[in-house]
Amino acid sequence: MKTESQFCGPADLSVGQVAARSGVAVSTLHFYETKGLIASRRSPGNQRRYSRDVLRRIAIIKVAQRIGIPLSEIRAALDRLPNGCVPTAKDWAELSAAWKDDLDRRIETLTRLRDHLSDCIGCGCLSIDACRLRNPGDEQGSQGPGPRFLEAN
Amino acid sequence: MKTESQFCGPADLSVGQVAARSGVAVSTLHFYETKGLIASRRSPGNQRRYSRDVLRRIAIIKVAQRIGIPLSEIRAALDRLPNGCVPTAKDWAELSAAWKDDLDRRIETLTRLRDHLSDCIGCGCLSIDACRLRNPGDEQGSQGPGPRFLEAN
DNA sequence: ATAAAACCTCAAGTTTACTTGAGGTCAAGA
DNA sequence: TCTTGACCTCAAGTAAACTTGAGGTTTTAT
Numbered sequence: 001m002k003t004e005s006q007f008c009g010p011a012d013l014s015v016g017q018v019a020a021r022s023g024v025a026v027s028t029l030h031f032y033e034t035k036g037l038i039a040s041r042r043s044p045g046n047q048r049r050y051s052r053d054v055l056r057r058i059a060i061i062k063v064a065q066r067i068g069i070p071l072s073e074i075r076a077a078l079d080r081l082p083n084g085c086v087p088t089a090k091d092w093a094e095l096s097a098a099w100k101d102d103l104d105r106r107i108e109t110l111t112r113l114r115d116h117l118s119d120c121i122g123c124g125c126l127s128i129d130a131c132r133l134r135n136p137g138d139e140q141g142s143q144g145p146g147p148r149f150l151e152a153n
Numbered sequence: 154m155k156t157e158s159q160f161c162g163p164a165d166l167s168v169g170q171v172a173a174r175s176g177v178a179v180s181t182l183h184f185y186e187t188k189g190l191i192a193s194r195r196s197p198g199n200q201r202r203y204s205r206d207v208l209r210r211i212a213i214i215k216v217a218q219r220i221g222i223p224l225s226e227i228r229a230a231l232d233r234l235p236n237g238c239v240p241t242a243k244d245w246a247e248l249s250a251a252w253k254d255d256l257d258r259r260i261e262t263l264t265r266l267r268d269h270l271s272d273c274i275g276c277g278c279l280s281i282d283a284c285r286l287r288n289p290g291d292e293q294g295s296q297g298p299g300p301r302f303l304e305a306n
Numbered sequence: 307a308t309a310a311a312a313c314c315t316c317a318a319g320t321t322t323a324c325t326t327g328a329g330g331t332c333a334a335g336a
Numbered sequence: 337t338c339t340t341g342a343c344c345t346c347a348a349g350t351a352a353a354c355t356t357g358a359g360g361t362t363t364t365a366t
Contacts, residue, residue: 016342026343027325035323045332047343066266071323096270103267107260113219114256117249167363169312179313180355188353198362200313224353 012041012049022058037061037075056087060095067103165194165202175211190214190228209240213248220256 019026029048032038038057040048057078064074077098081091172179185191186201191210193201210231217227230251234244 014342015344025325028323030344031324043332043343045343047332063270065323067263067270096273100267100270103263103270107263107267110220110256110260110263114253114260117216117220117253117256120249167312168314178355181353183314184354196313196362198313200362218353 012051013054015040015048015050018050018054018058022055022062024058024062032058032061035071035075037071037078053087060087060092064095064099067099068106069099069102165204166207168193168201168203171203171207171211175208175215177211177215185211185214188224188228190224190231206240213240213245217248217252220252221259222252222255 013021015026015029018029022029024032029038033040033048038050038054038061040050040054043049060078061071061074064077065071069077077095078087081087081095087095166174168179168182171182175182177185182191182201186193191203191207191214193203193207196202213231214224214227217230218224222230230248231240234240234248240248
């Protein structure tokens with residue numbers, strides 16, 4: 001409140017300010033920086049200074065995370081943006097369109113799973129080789145972290 | 154193939170056999186056992202012996218995982234079953250009904266997110282405080298592992 | 307009787323996405 | 337000036353769900 005530049009210009013933001021405005025912890029901002037998701041300049045005293053674009057970038061990151069995109073992919077997507085580190089509305093349009101497809105696929109997968117589940121409720125058919133629920137086929141359903149078990153058939 | 158008991162009775166299974174039939178790795182079976190998800194008897198030589206029910210139990214675990222239920226909850230659900238360690242068709246009906254609700258909720262959340270995303274594609278509205286995408290509200294979207302950031306507003 | 311395949315235990319490693327802590331620096335108000 | 341509060345850098349911890357490895361025992365097939 002006190003250090004905000006009087007005229008509402010593009011004054012740089014400190015980590016604390018970015019944290020407050022974006023809703024992510026300071027430690028997370030540090031972390032994102034090490035992961036190459038955001039960047040910062042330094043003040044004479046070696047403190048991080050962000051331009052306001054970082055807020056938009058973080059917004060994009062958070063949306064992507066809610067969709068279920070891992071940080072590595074988010075980073076890759078942001079890296080592919082032609083406009084350096086300032087995502088434009090057009091960039092956002094492209095990203096969000098791609099991610100929407102991703103989301104569509106996830107929703108479809110889960111919906112299919114749900115339908116099978118409905119079919120199987122109460123039927124007791126959960127046999128190892130017969131039930132469709134047991135044999136994923138196209139439905140991947142991998143969204144945890146860590147090494148995933150590769151279904152080997 | 155060779156050691157299967159001749160008459161197709163309820164002969165106990167070794168870890169390797171369970172692994173082969175269920176599609177999960179031996180190490181995973183060990184792991185599930187330490188987590189209390191499955192149980193085993195021991196042979197005179199201290200090797201694990203499973204009754205066939207374990208296959209059904211594993212089937213249930215895998216379905217639940219695909220739905221997105223964490224192992225801890227799966228364990229809790231299985232523990233709550235009245236019938237000891239052999240889930241009956243009725244048990245399965247109850248579990249799957251509960252999990253279907255869970256799945257329904259997840260699908261709804263993602264669908265809502267997708268709709269917002271569609272609204273926002275190209276509009277460039279991704280401003281920190283205005284956009285609905287940025288302000289989760291009811292949509293939790295937490296499905297990663299590890300400590301989650303608690304949205305503090 | 308043996309050799310090879312399958313098991314056993316326990317400790318430690320892996321990935322993702324962060325957080326916590328220690329030990330020290332910078333900036334701003336009283 | 338001095339005392340906070342905000343920052344900085346590393347290193348290490350956390351949680352989930354497993355995997356890998358070392359060192360040793362059982363089974364099983366020959």
